[in-house]
Amino acid sequence: MSKSTRPADIYLRFLQLAEALRGLPSLPSLDPLEERILGTVARAMQDGERLCVRDMMAKKELGAPATVHSRLTSMREKGWIMLTDTEDTRRKQVTLTQAALAHFDKLSKCMVKAVEKA
Numbered sequence: 001m002s003k004s005t006r007p008a009d010i011y012l013r014f015l016q017l018a019e020a021l022r023g024l025p026s027l028p029s030l031d032p033l034e035e036r037i038l039g040t041v042a043r044a045m046q047d048g049e050r051l052c053v054r055d056m057m058a059k060k061e062l063g064a065p066a067t068v069h070s071r072l073t074s075m076r077e078k079g080w081i082m083l084t085d086t087e088d089t090r091r092k093q094v095t096l097t098q099a100a101l102a103h104f105d106k107l108s109k110c111m112v113k114a115v116e117k118a
Helices: 007-022 032-046 053-057 065-078 098-116
Strands: 081-085 092-096
Touching: 007 098, 032 053, 032 065, 032 092, 032 098, 053 065, 053 092, 065 081, 092 098
Parallel strands: none
Antiparallel strands: 081 092
């Protein structure tokens, strides 16, 4: 990293590169709450945790249960998440689709690129 590059510059470069991804044809865009939900699901998957729809709706930081449920439905229709069966057929596990995982791969490449230019 050059002496004239501040850590904030790397982050801002990453944001610029990530924003460019939004213009590429892939999955439909997400609203801010859907992005938070996506991050929550991704972190849970990374930690090996299982989240069902009810678990997501119970997360107070995401808002009202009905709002979370409608966003999960929207995200499923957009191709970001899928619901898979569990041992209890009444409960559905929320997981990322392959397309969502590919999106995170692209974001990771943006991060690496931002650091390399430092």
